[in-house]
Amino acid sequence: MVVKQGRQWRSMCKGLVLGTLLTSCMILLYCLSAPQVHFNLPEVPVPYSCAHRPAQAHVTPFTNGSQHAAGQTGLCTPKVDVMFMKTHKTASSTLLNILFRFGEKHRLKFAFPDSRNDFFYPSPFQRSLVKDYRPGMCFNIICNHMRFNAPELAKVLPTDTSYITILRDPAELFESSFHYFGRLVPMTWKIPGKDKMGEFLRDPRHYFDPYGFNSFYLKNLLFFDFGQDNTLELGDPRVEEGIRAIAGCFQLVMLVEHFEESLILLMDALCWEMDDLLFFKLNARKGSTVSKLTPELRAKALEWNAVDWRLYQHFNATFWRKVEAYGHQRMADDVAELRSRNAEMAAVCIEGGHAVDADSIQETVMQPWQPIGEKSIMGYNLKKNVDKTHLKLCRKMLTPELQYLTELGVNLWITKLWGHVRDMINW
Numbered sequence: 208m209v210v211k212q213g214r215q216w217r218s219m220c221k222g223l224v225l226g227t228l229l230t231s232c233m234i235l236l237y238c239l240s241a242p243q244v245h246f247n248l249p250e251v252p253v254p255y256s257c258a259h260r261p262a263q264a265h266v267t268p269f270t271n272g273s274q275h276a277a278g279q280t281g282l283c284t285p286k287v288d289v290m291f292m293k294t295h296k297t298a299s300s301t302l303l304n305i306l307f308r309f310g311e312k313h314r315l316k317f318a319f320p321d322s323r324n325d326f327f328y329p330s331p332f333q334r335s336l337v338k339d340y341r342p343g344m345c346f347n348i349i350c351n352h353m354r355f356n357a358p359e360l361a362k363v364l365p366t367d368t369s370y371i372t373i374l375r376d377p378a379e380l381f382e383s384s385f386h387y388f389g390r391l392v393p394m395t396w397k398i399p400g401k402d403k404m405g406e407f408l409r410d411p412r413h414y415f416d417p418y419g420f421n422s423f424y425l426k427n428l429l430f431f432d433f434g435q436d437n438t439l440e441l442g443d444p445r446v447e448e449g450i451r452a453i454a455g456c457f458q459l460v461m462l463v464e465h466f467e468e469s470l471i472l473l474m475d476a477l478c479w480e481m482d483d484l485l486f487f488k489l490n491a492r493k494g495s496t497v498s499k500l501t502p503e504l505r506a507k508a509l510e511w512n513a514v515d516w517r518l519y520q521h522f523n524a525t526f527w528r529k530v531e532a533y534g535h536q537r538m539a540d541d542v543a544e545l546r547s548r549n550a551e552m553a554a555v556c557i558e559g560g561h562a563v564d565a566d567s568i569q570e571t572v573m574q575p576w577q578p579i580g581e582k583s584i585m586g587y588n589l590k591k592n593v594d595k596t597h598l599k600l601c602r603k604m605l606t607p608e609l610q611y612l613t614e615l616g617v618n619l620w621i622t623k624l625w626g627h628v629r630d631m632i633n634w
Contacts, residue, residue: 248335250362251343257316257365258287258347283478287315288365291350292372294432295424296383298463299373300490300608305470306350307611308603309483315347318363323621324612325352329423331434332356334363338617351612355434357456369477370456374429374522375463377515378508381425382498388424390579395425404498408507427514441513450521459529460522467542472529474541484545485552487604490575492583493564556601558588575607576626 291306293299310317320326321338332353334340346363375383385404389395394416398406407414407425416422417438423431431437435449453460459476461469470484500508509516530538553560565582568574575584587605606614613619 249342253343253361253363253365254345255366256288257345285313285479286367286369286477287313287347288368289348289350289477290360290364290368290370291348292355292370292433292457293350293352294373294375295352295428296380296387297373297375298466298488298490301466301486301488302373302461303350303608304489304604304606304611305484305486306348307615308600309479310348311603311615312483313347316345317615318346318349319612319615319617320351322618324609324617324619326354328352329354329431332359334359337363354432355456357434357452369458371459371461371473371476372457373461373463373469374519377427377429377512377519378500378505379463380428380515381508381512382500383492384424384428386492386498386583387578388421392419392421392424394419394422405504408504408511411507411511427512429515429518433518437514439514441517446514446517450518453518454521454525460525462523462526465526467545468530468538469526470545471538471541472526472533475533481541481544481548485548485600485604487549487553487557487587488562489607491562491585493585552597552601552604555597556587556590556593556605558590562587572610573605573607576609 289306291299291302293303309315318340319338320336326332326336332355337346337349340363342362344363345365349360349364382404385395385407389403394414395403395407398414400406411426415426417426423437427437427439430439430446430449433449433453435453436445439446439449459472461473463469470486473479474481474484562585564585565574565577567588568586569588573586573588575586577584586607589602589605593601603611609619609622
């Protein structure tokens, strides 16, 4: 009896020590990650273009986006000044890998955050958060997570910058966000039962606190990412005003559900080549962790995220107008070519030809970031004996986001500190 009580006391003491340590780390991390405030930054105009040298022009078919008739061919120069608004849970890590490789290929300058992998999200973007920023500097590409702030971005990026982003069906996005971020939202801790998402959707207003910590992850996350008020009701005129503002900023809004078609439109808009679009799907969840939404839950998720659904419907319509202008047969042919090229690269680069569970990834540098409490994000093993012609490209295509950022010179010490805390919780 005495021995049993002694074990219980030791267990309690260990729990208290671990809890105190984790709480202290979280407080320290929160304090260190508060955005720095810079006053009186001088207003120095950014050049019209930050292309440091003329990119090589190549022949490409023109669409309605040019001054030529659809189907004609001619010379165009790849656009190298790009703002990619990286929205959450929208295959954006895969697009980031494409942009990283394009930037390295053309020796472009990235506007990166400092000390972490985002621009102090969820705070609105501020130019002072850019690593080594000085007024008047030239940056070609900015693509890390941020809360969109158009006036401040205009002070960092050249006038000829192409603004692009990507959206996802809001019901599927809500499911993914609830799974990935749910444990970081304290309001979910009081939801009873194992099916917390289902219980939440049955009566979201009972659980949701608009002022709760990290509450934005669970309502109209897309609208929030674009710097808008995610708690607005659908009939509020500010919803349509916000959508018009977003439409006025972005030249291309892609869709996760039509990812290959989106990349073809990206190639067309930026005058890129098919080689620039090759990709492997990064940060994908294993199927057993994905909650299949019943028609009832899907309807409830869309009702709860009605503003995101309105946003998605608007840009779904513009997306298909762009596909129509591009030409359906031409689009089908280009998508088939992209899929074929990707399959060829998978056969060359990936051991087994497919993604594997986190525990089966052999190299630490290939381990993707995992959510708190589980290892649900899959990754890849680089095929052994890849020929020298493909080895560099294969490794870069398979490299997870954080490791690629480190290779590009970004100091991620706050992100890594949080990673150690997460690993202790997962343990």
